[in-house]
Amino acid sequence: MHQTDGPGWRITVDTSGPMLLALYLKDNAGLVGAGLPPLAPAHPKIRESDHHQLTQHVGGLGALRREWEVWWSRLIENHPEMVPEASPPDFEGFSEAPALQRSLQAHFGAAITWARERRADYERLEAQREARGDTRVFQEIVAERQLEVGPAAKDFTLTIIELPLAEERAWLVNADKVIMSQSLMDDPEVLRSYLTPVLEMII
Secondary structure, eight states: OEEEEETTEEEEEEOOHHHHHHHHHHHHTTOTTOTTTTOOOBSSOOOOOOOHHHHGGGTHHHHHHHHHHHHHHHHHHHTTSOSSOOOTTTOGGGTTOHHHHHHHHHHHHHHHHHHHHHHHHHHHHHHHHHHHTTTHHHHHHHHHHHHHHGGGOOOEEEEEEEEOBSSOOEEEEETTEEEEEGGGGGOHHHHHHHHHHHHHHHO
């Protein structure tokens, strides 16, 4: 986790183990464009498996998509917590989402392994950024916006959740959270193009 702050403001940047797990399950089930706003697939690409038989008696893929989107919104709201608890083998916390519960029961092992590997990748990436001073870009973007606004600039906190996504962009998912492709930090100008409008709304 990286935190950048100044008088009256703080930006926290990290990834999310629970959301990595959910991302694997989304792509593994072929839920293209699931999420609000629609989320890009993971990178590297996750191999799809057929969920029709797994979910056919509990509403099928349509139910799985709806249940996954409800879960995803709860993960965003409660970041960094896992809500509900993902407790194998029965995943009782998902009893009201039976299609998602079955997906977890069938694919949890592969999902948790993938999520842990991506977390390790992210920690290496984070260390490289710190060594290069890449995170200074956040202070620069905030300073530019505060200069524009002047004394009317508002205090704020912003959480940026980085995920390994195939599309290089950022999604504002609520008033103080952004989901961002972790490759976006490699291009400071593109990063600015996504974050500047967000800061214009909250500063």
